[in-house]
Amino acid sequence: MKLQQLSLFLENRPGRLDAPLEAIAAAGINILTLSLADTAQFGILRLIVRDWDKAKQVLENGGWVVNLTEVVAVDVEDKPGGLAAVLKVLDQAGVNIEYMYAFSSYRPGKAILIFRFEDPDHAVKVLLDQNIRALDSDELIHADA
Amino acid sequence: MPMPESQPTTESRIWDPAAETQPTEARQALQLERLRALVERVAAVPFYRAHFERHDLSAARIHSLDDLRRLPFTTKDDLRRHHPFGFLTVPRSEVARIHGSSGTTGTPTFVAYTKADLALWADLCARFLVAGGLRPEHTVQVAFGYGLFTGGFGLHYGIERVGAAIIPAAAGNTRRQLTIMRDLDPEVLICTPSYALTVADGARELGIDPRSLPIRFGHFGGEPWTEDLRRDIETQLDIQAFNNYGLSEVIGPGVSGECSERTGMHLQDDHFLVECLDPDTLEPVPEGEPGELVITTLTREAMPLLRYRTRDIARLYRDPCPCGRTSVRMSRVTGRSDDMLIIRGVNLFPSQIEEALLRVEGATAHYLIEVERPGIMDELTVKVEIHRELFSDRMDRMQALRERIAHEIHAIAGIRAKVELVEPRRLERFVGKATRVIDRRHADT
Numbered sequence: 001m002k003l004q005q006l007s008l009f010l011e012n013r014p015g016r017l018d019a020p021l022e023a024i025a026a027a028g029i030n031i032l033t034l035s036l037a038d039t040a041q042f043g044i045l046r047l048i049v050r051d052w053d054k055a056k057q058v059l060e061n062g063g064w065v066v067n068l069t070e071v072v073a074v075d076v077e078d079k080p081g082g083l084a085a086v087l088k089v090l091d092q093a094g095v096n097i098e099y100m101y102a103f104s105s106y107r108p109g110k111a112i113l114i115f116r117f118e119d120p121d122h123a124v125k126v127l128l129d130q131n132i133r134a135l136d137s138d139e140l141i142h143a144d145a
Numbered sequence: 146m147p148m149p150e151s152q153p154t155t156e157s158r159i160w161d162p163a164a165e166t167q168p169t170e171a172r173q174a175l176q177l178e179r180l181r182a183l184v185e186r187v188a189a190v191p192f193y194r195a196h197f198e199r200h201d202l203s204a205a206r207i208h209s210l211d212d213l214r215r216l217p218f219t220t221k222d223d224l225r226r227h228h229p230f231g232f233l234t235v236p237r238s239e240v241a242r243i244h245g246s247s248g249t250t251g252t253p254t255f256v257a258y259t260k261a262d263l264a265l266w267a268d269l270c271a272r273f274l275v276a277g278g279l280r281p282e283h284t285v286q287v288a289f290g291y292g293l294f295t296g297g298f299g300l301h302y303g304i305e306r307v308g309a310a311i312i313p314a315a316a317g318n319t320r321r322q323l324t325i326m327r328d329l330d331p332e333v334l335i336c337t338p339s340y341a342l343t344v345a346d347g348a349r350e351l352g353i354d355p356r357s358l359p360i361r362f363g364h365f366g367g368e369p370w371t372e373d374l375r376r377d378i379e380t381q382l383d384i385q386a387f388n389n390y391g392l393s394e395v396i397g398p399g400v401s402g403e404c405s406e407r408t409g410m411h412l413q414d415d416h417f418l419v420e421c422l423d424p425d426t427l428e429p430v431p432e433g434e435p436g437e438l439v440i441t442t443l444t445r446e447a448m449p450l451l452r453y454r455t456r457d458i459a460r461l462y463r464d465p466c467p468c469g470r471t472s473v474r475m476s477r478v479t480g481r482s483d484d485m486l487i488i489r490g491v492n493l494f495p496s497q498i499e500e501a502l503l504r505v506e507g508a509t510a511h512y513l514i515e516v517e518r519p520g521i522m523d524e525l526t527v528k529v530e531i532h533r534e535l536f537s538d539r540m541d542r543m544q545a546l547r548e549r550i551a552h553e554i555h556a557i558a559g560i561r562a563k564v565e566l567v568e569p570r571r572l573e574r575f576v577g578k579a580t581r582v583i584d585r586r587h588a589d590t
Binding site for chain 1: 531541544567568
């Protein structure tokens with residue numbers, strides 16, 4: 001199961017992060033999690049929201065360049081070594097991770113990892129072979145309800 | 146301020162007194178005679194011959210210098226269209242050297258010289274070098290590029306003609322320039338004005354007082370500069386700084402240069418007939434007003450040009466100079482009649498940036514060129530608006546995009562640019578279609 005992630009291009013200037021987040025808030029969209037990759041000159045904001053279609057429209061109407069990317073979410077035990085176990089599986093299968101980020105789950109004792117893979121379908125299969133199941137959006141978004 | 150023992154520039158020695166102080170009437174007679182001979186010679190060039198045939202022109206119809214205005218203009222584009230040697234008037238076997246226009250690598254223009262052209266060139270450089278104080282007993286450090294660029298070799302043979310000693314240090318490697326300077330005690334420095342300041346900076350970095358360097362005066366050219374920059378150079382290095390002007394299509398350095406009076410640059414008008422025209426109407430501007438310099442090469446052999454549009458904006462002065470030279474004089478170049486920028490001595494057209502962006506897939510973006518001089522060197526920043534096709538959620542791809550754009554700019558224009566990616570619609574609000582350039586370097590002019 002894969003999720004849609006929104007990515008935005010932002011200049012690295014004061015106030016540039018506020019504007020898109022305010023636009024999303026004004027549209028009543030809650031952000032499940034986000035990650036920001038930045039250089040001295042620009043940054044890339046990545047967002048996971050429930051209603052990504054609406055969020056994309058809101059942002060594009062506001063003039064931002066928005067990309068949709070398929071990412072894979074898995075939950076792991078929220079304890080030392082939880083992430084390492086998943087990484088080991090991926091590493092052994094030779095699956096390349098473009099980038100990843102993590103957040104705590106609404107479910108006690110669970111943390112959620114968001115992975116951006118070059119080939120998400122292959123990665124999902126590799127994970128499933130080891131009984132690591134990718135979360136679908138409803139499972140992820142339950143916290144939002 | 147400690148003064149040098151002798152001030153070379155207070156003398157008014159003249160390299161070729163007969164030519165340089167020729168009375169105006171005799172000069173004009175010589176110009177007319179040379180213009181007639183030129184019209185005859187350039188009839189060998191199909192580009193000119195076609196014009197002559199259409200307008201029933203020939204040397205016999207040139208009765209006065211005013212008839213110059215009946216002759217066709219020549220532009221850089223004309224030279225490109227007849228690349229490489231469509232303007233050659235002598236057999237290839239008589240070509241003694243070939244130089245190229247500086248910087249731009251997109252479509253180069255080559256300039257050919259016969260042996261006589263090279264001798265003339267050296268002589269013309271000798272004129273301004275001597276006017277600005279060069280004497281046979283001096284040693285000169287040439288920190289201009291030696292190569293297709295006309296600066297290095299042009300000045301080199303001019304210095305040799307004067308009989309001074311040459312250190313052909315060539316461009317760059319400031320630390321080595323300083324070592325040479327301290328070991329060999331040259332009195333004269335030849336380079337671009339911005340490089341003169343780099344030398345001063347480099348000295349300070351090494352803990353050397355730039356004013357203690359052996360240089361006493363310098364001839365600077367190859368890029369436009371200002372009186373403020375001259376004052377900076379003179380104060381920082383404790384030298385006298387002289388301006389000279391030239392362009393490769395015409396001959397290279399040696400078209401004009403300052404004498405010790407510094408009342409403008411003496412333009413060698415026994416060899417170059419100059420007009421100062423309104424670039425839009427192509428009518429002459431009133432005396433002393435800024436206009437585009439248009440140059441006819443009266444005596445060039447290999448590639449003589451009629452009314453070459455330099456695109457350089459300057460003023461002409463015809464009042465007498467106290468030095469005794471009778472030539473017309475030109476001001477500094479204060480601008481361009483096209484959109485060409487000169488950045489660190491390299492010519493850059495905004496269209497080249499556009500070409501570079503087109504080579505990057507999907508990059509038909511809005512862009513803005515910013516030129517600044519935060520320290521002593523020009524800095525070029527190209528801002529490119531991000532749009533859908535260019536954007537990736539992956540940082541490595543975005544970094545690669547920046548590098549790719551910078552690489553294409555370097556490949557096309559031969560210059561390193563800092564590339565900044567900006568959000569959509571950030572530029573179009575500031576930039577009309579006509580202006581894609583913000584040049585913050587010449588705020589003082």
